[in-house]
Amino acid sequence: MKRFADKLVLLALVAQSALAADWPQWRGPERTGHVPPGEVVPVSLPQEPKVTWRIKVGDGLSSPVIAAGKVFYSDAQEGQETLHALEAGSGKELWRVPIAPLFKDNQTAAAPRCTPVVDGDRVYAQSCTGEFKCLDVSSGKQLWQTSFTRDFGAVFIGEKGNAQGATRHGYNAAPVVDGDLIFATVGSTNGASVVGFEKKTGKMIWKSQNDVPAYAAPIVATIEGRKQLVVFTAEGVIGLELKEGKLLWRGPLKTTFGRHITTPVIFENMVVVSSHELGLIGIHVAKEGDGFKASEQWRKKESAINISSPVAAGxxxxxxxxxxxxxxxxIKTGKEMWSKEGYISTSAGNASAAFIVMDKNILTLTDGGQLVMFAADCMEFKEISNVQVCGKTWCNPAYADGKLYLRDGRELYCVELIR
Known part of the structure; x- marks a missing residue:
């Protein structure tokens, strides 16, 4: 009996380890940029990180993800946004599938911009033009598909007229899974701004709101005891009920081009978003009667974040x-505790960096391809270590089992941070 119990404990530990080793979506398992508790993280960066493998890739601004021993990424191949699956250990390609024709604007190269999402035996890909597909993880076989424009009447016009948000530069916001549903910012202003789909069949379960879509990825979070979907649209920040899509609260925020990019950060009952035009904004969500009320708590133009989603530590x-x-x-007051310059290479308007919380430290990948680890210390900036790992990049890396998966303009890398 004891031997049987020991085996059950061992199996549970193995299962827990396998789960912790996945980074299956944009910004990690909970979409917060946090390495899950219990997973081993480096306390400093190696002076010369070992590159386990590296492969040539086409243009792409989406980030890699890893799940069940496979790495998934999107790039431009032969005029198509193309999704690839690789062996995580070797970088060997297992399959590739075209998703949709490439979209080109004046901002960047014609390339995919939305990070794929893996859930169990399925991977979901969304193109710049609103083609949304579910594929089998093992084979790449298409299981279902829908189109935001053809099936929901969303309008995608590119850089024309007064186009705002995703209608201008593409559907960049990665969908998010919760339970049996997957939620996408479809962007139809005829009552289907956000849509909840049955994740296995693609059947629409609900549609909600009339907002023009932005670029920010939605997130599932619990605020004031209520689990909900938080979405940063081109017209504001909203909280939606998960089962039926009912609007719980709204914080209106309008800008000239709807350039709302940052994934919402939630701490207790505060929701933080940012716009280069309005600044960094803290929205307080409180219960009011049977519902909720959202009110702007603070706004800081001097701390405005443009294209890089921040992270919260405490x-x-x-x-x-x-x-x-x-x-x-x-987060509670909007007070800027410290500022540190000297790490970002490109111009202020297009500067970028990715952030991952690793226990008591934060790992940053700069747009110049430098990894910087610093302490999650609110009193002062304390660098722990830094190292160059790749060329110019806007990638949000995936971290699993001591390895970092990242890309620059030419290659995809698997880099060991723990030896």
């Missing part, structure tokens, strides 16, 4: 400010 937010400066901000 009540402090860490991100990239408007002057190519790393910043720490108190």
């Amino acid at each position: 009540q402090y937010l860490y991100g990239l400010g408007p002057q190519r400066n790393l910043i720490c901000v108190d």
Whole structure:
């Protein structure tokens, strides 16, 4: 009996380890940029990180993800946004599937921009033009598909007229899974701004709101005891009920081009988003009667974040400010605790950095391809170590089992951070 119990414990530990080793979607398992508790993380960066493998890739601004021993990424191949599956250990390609024709604007190369999402035996891919497909993880076989424009009447016009948000530069916001549903910012202003699909069949379960879609990925979070979908659209921040899509609260925010990019950060009952035009904004969500009320708590133009989603460690937010400066901000008050310059290479308007919370430290990948580890310390910036790992990049890396999966403009890398 004891031997049987020991085997059950061992199996549970193995299962837990397998689960912890996945980074299956944009910004990790919970979409917060946090390495899950219990997973081993480096306390400093190796002086010369070992590159386990590297492969040539086409143009792409979406990020790699890893699940069940496979790496998934999208790039441009032969005029198509193309989804690839690789062996995580070797980088060997297992399959590739075209998703949709490439979209080109004046901002970047014609390339996919939306990070794939893996859930169990399925992987979901969304194109710039709103083609949404579910594929089998093992074979790449298409299981179902829908089109935001053809099936829901969403309008995608590109850089024309007064186009805003995703209608201008593409559907970049990665869908998110919760339970049996997957939620996507479809963007139809005829009552289907956000849609909940049955994840196995693609059947529409609900549709909600009339907002123009932005670029920010939605997130599932619990606020004031209520689990909900938080979406940063081109017209504001909204909270939706998960089963039926009912609007729980709204914080209106309008800008000239709907350039709303940051994934919402939630700490307790505060929701933080940012716009280069409006600044960094803290929205307080509170219960009111049988519902909720959202009110702007603070707004800080001097801490405005443009294209890089920040992370929270405790009540402090860490991100990239408007002057190519790393910043720490108190989420409750909006007070900027410190600012540090000197790590970001490109111009202020297009500067980028990715952030991952690793226990008591934060790992940053700069747009110049440098990894910087610093302490999650609200009192001052404390660099722990830094190392160059790749060329110019806007990638949000995936971390699993001591390895970092990232891309630059030419290659996809698997880099060992723990030896």
